[in-house]
Amino acid sequence: MKSFWCERAWLPDGIASRVLVRVDGGRIASVSGVDTIPLGVERLYGLVFPGFANAHSHAFHRALRGRTHGDGGTFWTWRDRMYAVAERLTPESYLKLARAVYAEMAVAGVTAVGEFHYLHHGGNEMAEALRQAARDAGIRLTLLDACYLAGGIGQPVRGVQERFSDGTGDRWLDRVAELRGDDNTKIGAAIHSVRAVPRETLSLVAGAFPDRPLHVHLSEQPAENEACLQAYGLTPTELLAEAGALTPRTTAVHGTHLSTRDISLLGSTRTGVCFCPTTEADLADGIGPARELADAGSPLSLGSDQHAVIDPLAEARALEHNERLRTGERGRFAPADLVAALTNHAAIGWPEAGRIEAGAPADLVAVRVNSIRTAGTAPEQLIMSATASDVAAVVVGGRVVARDGVHEQLGDVSRLLVEAID
Incomplete structure (x- = not known):
């Protein structure tokens, strides 16, 4: 049994001081207050949060950071550059890149990631690269395997999009059925978007794996809404509702341009919504109705999406x-x-995580309260001042994976990124 002493800890019923977290088999065995620090325990100073969940990631987009701003452009011109990256990746190079990206997440406090995976490369080799990358980086993975069959509503896939497509919904289903979860990986499903999955296939994907998480890009751009209305006379949200895709296990990503009815449909079905504020700002997507969605009944989660920034605390504050x-x-x-x-791990299929309490995975993130950014901050408001640079230690399943921005196993993450990005 291993133990961690926390100077302060964010517990389900509030912040407590001098907390002892005992760990057995990667899970929290007990949480208690102590007056004296026991000998031999790992000390975590500052405020210790439950592990952070990154509910929406496209690992290969990290290669675009700082490379798409020279000519302004639009979401659609950015997408062309993303396609260029996707076209040259192999399973071997993707393993190298994803390992570095997941290590960057780990040092920032992410203990589990939902990877919205559509770079299939004609099989499951890319998925296996992602599985290995997450294990190497010491974080949990939910592989959200995306169905991608069309280049737009009524349009065939073209060029690099062919690498995303299985050709038919049944072939997608057969390929995903071959994937197996393990102690570090859960397998989920995704509808890439109503642009990429035809109306007649939506219900197949929505119902394929009823006990697994289902994610979908939703109404990120007005052009998507306009095309859907023109083709079907329905908003993307209404189309997903028709297909039975709005459920408590579903997470809609972005939800930027929603009607009042859309918000009601998402909330009444307890469909979650994942906001990715730094990406939505970077791509000029707009600002979605987060408060209205939460009030309607949609649980909220956060993601770093294209990784313009990997800073979970900044994403939360931006909400x-x-x-x-x-x-x-x-x-x-x-x-x-x-x-x-x-800390909404339920959005990516780990509902037992995201809490410092007995029975939960022993995932802990210690954040400094005395840095140049956080000095003087009230502990309960630390999320409004801290950044990823203030993360002092990260524990996943009772194992320390990062300290002071350095990965315990992989070392200097910036070096890994430089080596992985051309």
Whole structure:
């Protein structure tokens, strides 16, 4: 049995001081207050949060960071550059890149990632590369294998998009059925978007694996809504509802451009919504109605998507900041609400994680309270001032995977990234 002493810890019923977390078999055996630090325990200073969940990732997009801003452009011109990266990746080079990206997540406090995977390369070799990359980086993986059959509504796949497609829904189903989860990996499913999956196939994907997480890109761009309305007379949300794709195990990613009815449909079905604020800002997507969705009943989660930034604390803070920009009001989300979104592992199929309590995975993130950014911050508001640079230690399943920005097994993550990105 291993133990961690936390100077302060974010527990389900509030922040507590001098907390002893005992770990057995990778899970928390007990949580208790102690007056004296026991000998031989690992000490975690600052405020210790449950592990952070990155609910939406495209690992290969990390190769685009800092390379798409020279000519302004649009979401669609950015997509062309993304296709160029996708075209040259192999299973071997993807393993190298994804390992570095997941290591960057680990040092930032991410203990589990939902990988929205559509770079199939004609089989499951790329999926296996992602599985190995997550294991090497010491974080859990939910592989959300995406069905991608069309280049747009009523349009065939073209060029590099052929690498994303299985040709038919049945072939997608057969390939995904070959994937098996393990102690570090869960297998989920994804509808890439209503642009990439025809209407007649949506229900097949939605019902294929009823006990697994299902994710879908939803209404990220107005052009998607316009095309869907023109083709079907329905919004993308209404089309997904028709297909039975809106359920408590579903997470809609972005949800930027939604009607009042869309919000009601998502909330009434308890469909989750994952916001990716730094990506949505980087791509000029817009600001989605986060508060209205939460009030309607949709659980919120957070993702770094294209990895313009990998900083879970910044994503959480941006959820509130975007609401302030959108409405002119402060306090749309309390700091505790932001922590709940940041630690929402249920969105990627790990409902037992995201809490410091007996029975949960022993995933801990120690954040400094005395850095140049956080000095003077009230502990309960630390999420409003801290950044990934303030993450002092990261524990996954009772094992320390990172300290002070350095990965325990892989070392200097910046070196890994330089070597992986041309």
